[in-house]
Amino acid sequence: xxxxKFVKGGALLTLSNIAIVAALPTACAQQPGSSxxxxxxxxxxxxxxxxxxxxxxxxxxxxxxxxxIDGLSTADLDFLVDAQANSIGALVLHLAAIEKIYQVxxxxxxxEFNKQxxxxxxxxxxxxxxxxxxxxxxxxxxxxxxxxxxxxxxxxSLKTKDDxxxxxxxxxxxxxxxxxxxxxxxxxxxxxxxxxxxxxxxxR
Amino acid sequence: xxxxKFVKGGALLTLSNIAIVAALPTACAQQPGSSxxxxxxxxxxxxxxxxxxxxxxxxxxxxxxxxxIDGLSTADLDFLVDAQANSIGALVLHLAAIEKIYQVxxxxxxxEFNKQxxxxxxxxxxxxxxxxxxxxxxxxxxxxxxxxxxxxxxxxSLKTKDDxxxxxxxxxxxxxxxxxxxxxxxxxxxxxxxxxxxxxxxxR
Numbered sequence: 001x002x003x004x005k006f007v008k009g010g011a012l013l014t015l016s017n018i019a020i021v022a023a024l025p026t027a028c029a030q031q032p033g034s035s036x037x038x039x040x041x042x043x044x045x046x047x048x049x050x051x052x053x054x055x056x057x058x059x060x061x062x063x064x065x066x067x068x069i070d071g072l073s074t075a076d077l078d079f080l081v082d083a084q085a086n087s088i089g090a091l092v093l094h095l096a097a098i099e100k101i102y103q104v105x106x107x108x109x110x111x112e113f114n115k116q117x118x119x120x121x122x123x124x125x126x127x128x129x130x131x132x133x134x135x136x137x138x139x140x141x142x143x144x145x146x147x148x149x150x151x152x153x154x155x156x157s158l159k160t161k162d163d164x165x166x167x168x169x170x171x172x173x174x175x176x177x178x179x180x181x182x183x184x185x186x187x188x189x190x191x192x193x194x195x196x197x198x199x200x201x202x203x204r
Numbered sequence: 205x206x207x208x209k210f211v212k213g214g215a216l217l218t219l220s221n222i223a224i225v226a227a228l229p230t231a232c233a234q235q236p237g238s239s240x241x242x243x244x245x246x247x248x249x250x251x252x253x254x255x256x257x258x259x260x261x262x263x264x265x266x267x268x269x270x271x272x273i274d275g276l277s278t279a280d281l282d283f284l285v286d287a288q289a290n291s292i293g294a295l296v297l298h299l300a301a302i303e304k305i306y307q308v309x310x311x312x313x314x315x316e317f318n319k320q321x322x323x324x325x326x327x328x329x330x331x332x333x334x335x336x337x338x339x340x341x342x343x344x345x346x347x348x349x350x351x352x353x354x355x356x357x358x359x360x361s362l363k364t365k366d367d368x369x370x371x372x373x374x375x376x377x378x379x380x381x382x383x384x385x386x387x388x389x390x391x392x393x394x395x396x397x398x399x400x401x402x403x404x405x406x407x408r
Contacts, residue, residue, distance in 0.1 A: 037377040037378070038382075039377060039379070040373055040379050040381075041382045041385045042371045042379065042381050057385055057389075060382070060385070082404075167246045173241040174244070177245035177257075178244060178245045181261055185265060185388070186392070188389040188390070188393045188396070189392045189399075191393055192393040192395065192397040193396040193400055196397055200286075
């Protein structure tokens with residue numbers, strides 16, 4: 001099923017590109033705890049306007065990650081397509097590790113992981129050999145739970161922040177909006193990789 | 205050079221993941237025509253607040269695409285890693301084709317490409333066989349010029365719009381902010397694919 005027709009926002013498109021198709025689920029799923037759909041980017045109740053907009057982006061991208069691993073077996077999640085590849089499972093955990101390090105730096109003002117966090121997240125953060133050796137043997141539910149736990153803290157922390165915190169430049173001319181936009185678009189980067197790998201799983 | 209240290213926003217990270225490194229150029233480059241850095245997401249002069257914020261995201265992501273093909277030869281841009289793969293060149297042109305169809309639907313109110321647009325963009329939009337046959341033999345400058353031309357129209361059109369246009373839901377519960385956020389994060393999806401392919405080019 002490489003070609004699907006879909007209508008989104010008035011455009012009837014016929015695409016053979018699964019990355020695009022994957023990004024456009026046919027139903028307008030609702031965000032948990034929100035009456036607004038995933039295809040509505042903008043301010044959200046409970047957050048300042050720009051933070052709520054960021055949250056709507058995080059929610060949309062996260063849903064596409066969840067869908068990208070739907071139906072995969074443990075063997076699929078562990079599959080390594082070549083010697084330098086990362087498994088789909090490791091890539092999903094890597095998303096949470098990156099989110100975690102940005103929590104540490106932007107919410108807690110620390111520059112790096114503490115000992116426990118390194119134990120929990122270092123392999124997923126760095127990927128490569130350590131990840132290939134240690135991140136495996138788990139079902140999709142394991143990955144979904146770990147990324148959900150990290151996301152819960154992100155959302156509760158963002159509720160305590162305001163747009164000044166998000167937009168204010170630091171001395172390096174970087175702001176927290178860039179940092180959290182990067183956490184968001186980083187999920188898209190690896191969704192590209194996950195979709196690529198998924199199409200090349202043995203038996204597909 | 206798989207491991208680089210970088211400091212961004214107070215976090216000293218050591219990552220082996222080139223996708224992350226690619227997303228974090230060492231210098232805070234300035235946006236063309238703007239005094240604000242690429243690591244500042246937020247409102248921009250000349251645009252309404254939410255549209256300017258979107259533009260800062262588009263600018264940041266575009267710079268990472270430009271860097272992702274830096275130094276590639278025509279043979280690199282044409283390389284097909286396997287029978288179902290797309291070339292890096294085709295993927296870059298695909299970004300512009302998607303941006304073009306969203307211009308048509310959101311700025312011009314048409315549902316699909318006209319005859320000339322199909323001639324110019326259909327292969328890049330669909331990827332696959334047609335793209336493999338027709339998109340090749342060009343240097344990086346060709347791709348950079350084509351994506352820049354499309355982007356110029358996006359930015360000039362967004363200058364004429366306001367936040368109501370961006371945020372307003374249509375009857376399907378989709379808004380223009382989602383559509384243009386998707387054009388933006390779609391560049392990240394394929395950056396993941398480009399980085400993957402770049403690491404597997406012959407002779408690397």
